[in-house]
Amino acid sequence: MAGPQTMFDKIWQRHVIVERDDGQCLLYVDRHLSHDGSFHAFSALREAKLGVRRPGQTFATPDHYSPTDVRTIEAIENPELREKVETLAVNARDFDVTHFGIDDDRMGIVHVIGPELGITQPGILLVCGDSHTSTHGAMGALACGIGASEVAHVLATQTLWQKKPKTQRITVDGKLGFGVTGKDVILAIIGQISAAGGAGYAIEYAGPVIRDLSIEGRLTVSNMSIEAGARVGMIAPDDKTFEYLEGRPYAPKGAAWDKAVSYWRTLPTDDGAIFDREVKVDGGAIAPMVTWGNSPENVVQVTDAVPDPDAESNPERRESLRRAIDYMALTPGTPMTKVKVDRAFIGSCTNSRIEDLRQAAAVVKGRKAVIPAMVSPGSMQVKKVAEAEGLDKVFTDAGFEWRHSACSMCVGLNGDSVAAGERTASTSNRNFKGRQGPGSRTHLVSPVMAAAAAVTGTFTDVRRLMEEK
């Protein structure tokens, strides 16, 4: 064995079927997740008269187009949405892949149900035709998003051609302050390294702050690797990871479990392994964050103000800041806590897991939403657990809508969208122009910050509300 290796290298190496002289590697894909936006790839297979090589290793669920108010195909009123949800069911049946349909209690957002069902495991290579596949790396997997042509390739061959990316370690030191979450950590990281800071790299998140995060918090961090420009994010698996996975439906059992765990323990990066880039982040300095512009790098602490583009020396950057402030209808210098919000959304593959809902409910409890607010749990399993704990009541008593699971208002494909000109406090991952509906104005925040915005009608430092309790 060569010298000390990174976790990324260990997993990569294990999956190389062929390495060409030019560095391109044919990699073995352990698990493939598919969704109702993957119809192009299935059509490509049909056209080429190809089958799925290893159907047992693909899992599909209709997260993008399922409406959040109904749970059967027949009940979907909009024919375009119904057609998408139905097409996935037909493709799954015809190609014999496992399908968690809209009426299945295991249905949910792919990046929530992968870990939750134990499909996502440390050391595996997992792909999905969705950029937020980086999420799964939080379990110690090598996971990346791919395009439609690559999805067809994976279905047909169970492999993927890739060239090894560079590696980057982001170490978050110190200890997070009160009211600061995984979402704030990743937003602060993107603010520091920029939306292109991870391009061309596989990122490993490390350090005490990452170790201290729950699995849910780690999934949130790794989820937004792509917003930092990286296809791959990963976090070393540890006892927390194993505890989370044990007993999940698709996790190994009995002797197989023991064998798996002993392998998983060899995965963390060796001491002395070299990364192409090392970044340090001061975890203790992170506060609740809010984005103000149309790139996730446009982010400030909630106690800060909308920045002044004139302070930017680079003319292109200045122009792009100006355009964003204009689109977002903000005034430079306005404190974020004075910015009025029209709507709050708690959901998406970034922040819709049980811990997210628990934390948000704790802020909402005993208060009333003063603006329209909605919760879409990340999966039907999360929904069930939340309901057993009475969280649904906390939200509905406060005037929130409590919906079924889907991507929902994160992307506005399923009918849940933000009206033109409306400003949302959203727990999702993209604040691009028009992301939540044409003309929508998205501010990315943590679940507790979205809850705080819902009950106050402005961005509010959630630490203040938490202290009042």
Place this chain on the structure above:
Amino acid sequence: MEAFTTLTACAVPIDMVNVDTDQIIPARFLKRVRSDPEYASFFFHDLRLDDAGAERPEFILNQEPYRGGSIIVADENWGCGSSREAAVWALMKNGFRCVIAPSFGDIHYNNGMKNGMLPVRLPKETCAKLRGELHAKPGAEITVDLESQKVTGPDGTVYSFDIDPFQKHCMLNGLDDIALTMQYDSNFAAFEERYKKEASWLFE
């Protein structure tokens, strides 16, 4: 895929950083199939058109002579965000075959490579210089030669670019990589047999 060898065409300067794939094709059009006759109109839909569906004259792709462009010269982090391959299809339906930028979203870059839409990385200063020339002389042409890995700017300056040799080979010949991968079937079988023993818990 469509092969790409060499192209001389009108190039369009787009001065924005972080142009995400949600801008190139908004999510609401993703449900449409590629054969949709309206597909070309989804391209940069919300930047090209106003709420009433009228063209925004200030947007460069609505201006002559850029309408006839086949190359885009962009800025940092072009095609970041969503993995939607539709962004590449929308570019191609509008006649674009090449985007030159300092950096690309990694997935978008690969998606281009799979479709014969050549992404070319040139240094930030070079891209800025090219955009400057294109603004100064609207309609000016750029030549992109994949075989020699060279871009020739409007003023005749030649710039070399790097590209992965395997991806270059596929693109030059318009190769579909599923067929290519099938040539490695025996390696696949040998790998899987061994791997199933090593990671047996994944196959139980």
